[in-house]
Amino acid sequence: MRLIILLGLFVVSCTAKTVRQDRRFPDDFIFGTATASYQIEGGWEADGKGENIWDYMTHNKPEVIKDMTNGDIAADTYNNYKRDVEMMRELGLDAYRFSLSWARLLPDGFTNNVNEAGVTFYNNYIDEMIKYNIQPMVTLYHWDLPQKLQELGGFVNPLFTDWFEDYARLAFERFGDRVKFWITFNEPREICYEGYGAATKAPILNATAVGTYLCAKNLVIAHAKAYHAYVKDFKPNQNGQCGITISVNWFGPATDSEEDHIMAELRRQAEWGLYAEPIFSQQGGFPKELSERVAEKSAKQGYASSRMPSFTDEERDLVRGSFDFFGVNHYTAFLASAAKEHKTYYPVPSLYDDSDSSTYTPDDWPKSASGWLKLAPNSIFDAFTFLRNKYGDIDFYVTENGWSTSPTAGLIDDDRVRYYRAALNSLLDAREAGVNIKGYMAWSLMDNFEWMEGITERFGLYEVDFEDPARSRTPRKSAFVYKHIIKNRYIDSDYKPESLTMTIDDGL
Numbered sequence: 001m002r003l004i005i006l007l008g009l010f011v012v013s014c015t016a017k018t019v020r021q022d023r024r025f026p027d028d029f030i031f032g033t034a035t036a037s038y039q040i041e042g043g044w045e046a047d048g049k050g051e052n053i054w055d056y057m058t059h060n061k062p063e064v065i066k067d068m069t070n071g072d073i074a075a076d077t078y079n080n081y082k083r084d085v086e087m088m089r090e091l092g093l094d095a096y097r098f099s100l101s102w103a104r105l106l107p108d109g110f111t112n113n114v115n116e117a118g119v120t121f122y123n124n125y126i127d128e129m130i131k132y133n134i135q136p137m138v139t140l141y142h143w144d145l146p147q148k149l150q151e152l153g154g155f156v157n158p159l160f161t162d163w164f165e166d167y168a169r170l171a172f173e174r175f176g177d178r179v180k181f182w183i184t185f186n187e188p189r190e191i192c193y194e195g196y197g198a199a200t201k202a203p204i205l206n207a208t209a210v211g212t213y214l215c216a217k218n219l220v221i222a223h224a225k226a227y228h229a230y231v232k233d234f235k236p237n238q239n240g241q242c243g244i245t246i247s248v249n250w251f252g253p254a255t256d257s258e259e260d261h262i263m264a265e266l267r268r269q270a271e272w273g274l275y276a277e278p279i280f281s282q283q284g285g286f287p288k289e290l291s292e293r294v295a296e297k298s299a300k301q302g303y304a305s306s307r308m309p310s311f312t313d314e315e316r317d318l319v320r321g322s323f324d325f326f327g328v329n330h331y332t333a334f335l336a337s338a339a340k341e342h343k344t345y346y347p348v349p350s351l352y353d354d355s356d357s358s359t360y361t362p363d364d365w366p367k368s369a370s371g372w373l374k375l376a377p378n379s380i381f382d383a384f385t386f387l388r389n390k391y392g393d394i395d396f397y398v399t400e401n402g403w404s405t406s407p408t409a410g411l412i413d414d415d416r417v418r419y420y421r422a423a424l425n426s427l428l429d430a431r432e433a434g435v436n437i438k439g440y441m442a443w444s445l446m447d448n449f450e451w452m453e454g455i456t457e458r459f460g461l462y463e464v465d466f467e468d469p470a471r472s473r474t475p476r477k478s479a480f481v482y483k484h485i486i487k488n489r490y491i492d493s494d495y496k497p498e499s500l501t502m503t504i505d506d507g508l
């Protein structure tokens with residue numbers, strides 16, 4: 001009897017091992033990490049850099065940041081970029097996603113005045129990656145608009161679309177010989193809703209009625225202009241790709257009721273459809289049901305026309321299909337519910353009032369250091385299979401995904417390890433269901449300035465000591481687990497690092 005049980009256990013464990021080995025990431029799957037200029041660089045006025053909207057806001061309204069910190073020094077990548085690349089080598093990354101600071105390159109936002117010291121900084125950073133076979137993936141805009149352009153209206157000035165194209169062309173010209181993967185914008189929702197339609201990101205305009213929609217239209221047109229500039233004038237020689245990154249958390253119905261399904265769809269349109277539909281759908285333009293609601297509500301509220309602008313045919317055609325890939329930042333999921341007890345108050349009028357949607361998350365989903373980020377079951381699978389069914393068999397990348405801990409949580413970050421394993425398992429499920437996800441960027445390489453949360457919330461595979469003037473970086477347990485996954489191309493749930501001492505294994 002005992003023998004049979006033992007034999008049974010042996011068979012089970014062998015099968016489990018085989019299953020794991022089968023669920024491999026192919027060799028050409030791209031593993032990386034991601035960061036953003038304002039969150040890591042520091043050097044806020046070094047060598048001719050101009051002021052951006054985060055410099056301006058944190059210096060003039062420091063109280064909006066939870067701990068009154070700012071990105072003046074941040075992780076001081078401006079002086080530590082070689083150490084950053086050393087960390088990429090330690091992890092064995094295929095690629096590294098980072099963003100360019102527009103005001104470091106163009107202090108006033110316009111191309112008449114190029115800050116060559118800024119160009120040199122990015123040249124050095126890129127060359128250091130290339131030297132070690134790490135592919136640079138560049139985001140042109142990760143939230144740090146030159147303040148001079150904000151004073152002219154920023155994203156709600158229709159001329160913004162040309163300003164952005166000019167800046168994009170400069171980046172393609174200067175860096176496109178080595179950079180083959182371009183992301184125009186990072187997270188339109190966070191730019192347009194949080195920055196213009198609410199007050200939770202710079203420039204904290206809180207123009208709840210129209211801010212989100214005016215910004216959304218100009219943003220997708222600016223994206224399309226940069227995309228077409230690349231395709232026409234750079235791609236023939238440079239052979240790279242250009243796309244956009246949109247935050248797509250999963251919003252499913254809380255129950256199978258029709259009301260909850262309708263609510264979930266409206267919420268998806270408000271969260272990401274507003275930016276994805278004009279670019280990735282066949283028909284182009286803003287999402288149908290949401291546009292109809294905004295038009296109806298606007299009329300009732302006494303507006304002369306809908307608060308959501310429309311596209312001319314020419315604009316619609318310019319934007320539709322302007323992508324080589326769809327970058328997705330994914331962190332968590334929410335349940336959309338029509339039930340009274342989940343009803344949330346939103347300002348009237350505003351995006352979420354327009355979409356009539358309330359969401360919640362179950363208490364038993366494990367929580368991060370952040371209020372909104374929970375470990376939701378299978379959310380990558382749900383989000384990506386939905387996107388594939390909606391927009392077709394296109395190339396996807398997970399351009400951000402990660403977990404936050406408190407500043408005192410230290411180096412043994414088992415909850416982050418659990419999150420990454422669950423996320424990557426869900427990603428493999430989506431790939432097995434036929435979704436073409438070609439790469440994964442963990443957020444983040446290291447702790448950094450977490451926007452309104454300051455340095456009270458940490459996302460790094462490497463801990464950064466913000467008390468140390470040198471901003472020393474130390475790998476957490478999750479760094480070793482991620483390294484093991486990248487090297488072996490599968491997720492070994494039993495793997496435990498023997499020590500927390502890093503080595504570089506690239507033989508270079």
Ligand SMILES: *[C@@H]1O[C@H](CO)[C@@H](O)[C@H](O)[C@H]1NC(C)=O
Nearest residue numbers: 198199200206207208347348
């Ligand atoms: C934003 O505007 C809404 C609606 O006018 C208002 O209720 C809210 O307090 C404002 N928020 C901030 C941070 O100013």
